[in-house]
Amino acid sequence: MSTPFTLPLHTILDHEGRKIQYQGHLGDNLLSFTDVRSGSPVTVIDPVTGAKGMATFEWVAQEYAAGRLKRQTPSVVDRQGRQKEVARLDAAACIALDKKSSWRMAWALKAYQAGLAKTDLAFGKFITGKRSEIVSSENFPPPSPSTLRRHVRVLENVGSSMSVFVSAAGRANGQSQLVESEDALVHDVALRYWTTPRWSIRDAYAILVREWGALLDAGVTDLSNSVPTYETLRLRVRKLETFETVSARKGKEAAERQFTASGEPVPTTRPFERVYFDGTELRQIATLGDDLKVAGSKLKLVYGFDDYTQFAMPPVTFPGPYREEMSVEAIVRMMTPPTELTEEMLEEEPWAAWAFGTPTTIVPDNDRTLIPPGYIPALAELGPEVELPETYHSDAKAKIEAFHKWIKGRLREMPGTVYGRSRYKNIKYDPVADAELSVFQFRRIIAQLFWEHNTTPRDDLGGRSPLALLKSYMLAKGGPVIDDPGHVRRMLSKAHPKKVLLTTNGVEFDGIRYRSDEITDLLSDNLASTPMGDRLEGTAKCLVDIRTFEGDLDTIEVHNRVRKSFVTLYSTQPTYTSGLSRWEHAEYGRLARLRNEEFKTEEQRCRSRLKSLDVIDKEAPKLAFKSRAKLAALRDSEQVRILSGARARNGIAKCPGVSPHISGASFGDLRRSPESPPPGPQNEQVAERASSYRQGGQGVASLGQPSSPVRGPTVSRDWDELGDDLGDETDYD
Incomplete structure (x- = not known):
């Protein structure tokens, strides 16, 4: 008899905790159920008449809709072998394990509802007639009559759960084809591999061969005719790659980085609310100067990246290791007016001059110490919070990684690119010999790429560019x-606890003398605080506190205690100190001491510096490719990139530094202006800069003098205010 729903015979249902079994349709809308525990017939209350009697279709529909009547999953006890593992899986999980499970169930239900005779002839005719109705997405062929009869028998005896139709063929997960003793041996050696970091899989296999031979000598009878293969051990090792095994072999930090879920991205609602501070190493090798074609190490970038607008802030590009003074310079560029904008850039988008400010939160990269801990209190006083990432964990900055990939892709064909072994285009290609562009030229190229990124519309920003989104928000909400800017630089400078001596000849610090016309006022204001016994006869002197800028030794600040202000003094050796970092100054001095050279005057220092570069120039063509790639103007600290050959034997295992600046302008041109015009667009500055540009006063990159709404046109940085026709006296720092 037909029923309005499919319910195979002997299906077990759960009615409010009571197990009942379906026995069949009795006719006249009556259904027969028995209690599984007692075997007695089940009587229910008819929902229409309220009388007590046998179950009806209406009662089943009402109880099922109310959630009181549920299909009972076949008991795990009744299942055998692998069927126990899938007995309680839902339909979606069953399909994921075996795509044919739903297809088998569909055929079985159709055949069961048809009430076919249990013969192959009847089932064969049924399959022929239903072939076009039951079609799977995988285009499985229809089952054979005997197979379909088996499926119907399973449906009648076990139940209508899809889990009973999941195939149990093949070996179970973790069931090895090896005999028990060999399986245990392979498993033991694989675990020993994960607990012995010095082993390779080849080493572990050698141990396996030895242990298998020992079992054979001990008389173990169930061994195979040959030792398990290397591939067997390799697959077992990879199978055991879990959090615990990786932690045992590489440490808990490595395991957490590989397996622990990364944090969810933090939503932002405005520009500069959350700024990522990151760095990356480029694949390009640059030369030290435009006319001194000596290859340095690969270049690095440090910059800020706004999470809301995806605006990339002006980068600091330099060769050598990551250094704290370069990170500080990048933070300064993030929080002060940009100084690298060209006339064309300002004409294209004048609002680019206002793309700076104090971020609410700075999130530094966790793979390298970009922001030294000592600078965090100063940053906190300036305004931004520093969100320190969890050590060894992923910080999920997908936008940053995508930007790095884009930058490196745009520079892929540049001369001096270091390719991986799998990407060599020419086996004789030598990136060191092919390096043509200087560090300063790469800076100009990278600055242009940053501008391209900031002004290119993006789909994920609604068809707007990062700079356009930043501009629209500034116009709408500020x-x-x-x-x-002076306060920002002063807060991020380095204070020295030891006082230094100030005389009429200025201040000497770290072997560099600084002077200024304001020394007269400093001595007049502070001489009274100097004891009479410490004073000089005929001249004034006093002890003063100083602040230094570790990324640029060209200036120093002296504290005037009387007027409670800082006074800027300038180096008397601008050709040497312009753009020179403290680390580079120490490197040049160390190399000079190794050569027993004087290193006091500017002439001596420049001569010593050129000798260091000449040694590199002579050695580089004689070294093999990999050695020459390591030969650099700066050492890469943690990657242990050192020189080889005669230089290493002579104790010169570290190369001198390469300054990220160029010098060649007059003494006054190299100085920053102590005066700052009021904020706001300065039309007079643009006119002056255009006039200077027409007169040939542009930078090495033909950039012209940079414009800034705060610093004005007299600000110098990197390659500013240098002519194209540089004389022989030009010093490439």
Whole structure:
């Protein structure tokens, strides 16, 4: 008899905790159920008449809709072998394990509802007639009559759960074809591999061969005719790659980085609310100067990246290791007016001059110490919070990684690119010999790429560019907080606890003398605090506190205690100190001491510096490719890139540094202006800069003098205010 729903005979149902079994349709809308525990007939209350009697279709529909009547999953006890593992899986999980499970169930239900005779002839005719109705997405062929009869028998005896139709053929997960003793041996050696970091899989296999031979000598009878293969051990090792095994072999930090879920991205609602501070190493080798074609190490970038607008802030590009003074310079560029904008850039988008400010939160990279801990209190006083990432964990900055990939892709065909072994185009290609562009030329190229990124519309920003999104927000709701540029630089400078001596000849610190016309006022204000016994006869002197800028030794600040202000003094050796970092100064001095050279005057220092470069110039063509690639103007600290050959034997295992700046302008041109015009677009500055540009006063990159709404046109940085026709006296720092 037909029923309005499919319910195979002997199906077990759960009615409010009571197990009942379906026995069949009795006719006249009556259904027969028995209690599984007692075997007695089940009587229910008819929902229409309220009388007590046998179950009806209406009662089943009402109880099922109310959630009181449920299909009972076949008991695990009744299942055998692998069927026990899938007995309680739902339909989606069953399909994921075996795509044919739903297809088998569909055929079985159709055949069961048809009430076919249990013969192959009847089932064969049924399959022929239903072939076009039951079609799977995988285009499985229809089953044979005997197979379909088996499926119907399973449906009648076990139940209508899809889990009973999941195939149990083949070996179970973790069931090895090896005999028990060999399986245990392979498993033991694989675990020993994960607990012995010095072993390779080849080493572990050698141990396996030895242990298998020992079992054979001990008289173990169930061994195979040959030792398990290397591939067997390799697959077992990979099978056991879990959090615990990786932690045992590489440490808990490595295991957490590989397996622990990364944090969810933090949503942002405005520009400069969350700025990522990151760095990356490029694949390009640059030369030390435009006319001194000596290859340095690979270049690095440090910069800020706004999470809301995806605006990439002006980068600091330099060769050598990551150094704290370069990170500080990148933070300064993030929080002060940009100084590398060309006339063309400002003409294209004048609002680019206002793309700076104090971020609410700075998130530094966790793979390298870009922000030294000592600078965090200063940053906190300036405004931004520093969100320190968890050590060894992924910080999920997908936008940053995508930007790095784009930058490296755009530079892929540049001369001096170091390719991986799998990407060599020419086996004789030598990136060191092919390096043509200087560090300063790469800076100009990278600055242009940053501008291209910031001005290119993006689909994920609604068809707007990062700079356009930043501009629209500034026009609608205002820009980020802007601080005094001098105050920002002063807060991120380095204070020295030991006082230094100030005389009429200025201040000497770290072998460099600094002077200024303001020394007269400093001595007049502070001489009274100097004891009479410490004073000089005929001249004034006093002890003063100083602040230094570790990324640029060209200036120093002296504290005037009386007027409670800082006074800027300038180096008397601008050709040497312009753009020179403290680390580079120490490197040049160390190399000079190794050569027993004087290193006091500017002439001596420049001569010593050129000798260091000449040694590199002579050695580089004689070294093999990999050695020459390591030969650099700066050492890469943690990657242990050192020189080889005669240089190493002579104790010169570290190369001198390469300054990220170029010098060649007059003494006054190299100085930053102590005066700052009021904020706002300066039309007079643009006119002056255009006039200077027409007169040939542009930078090495033909950039012209940079414009800034705060610093003005007299600000110098990197390659500013240098002519194209540089004389022989030009010093490439």
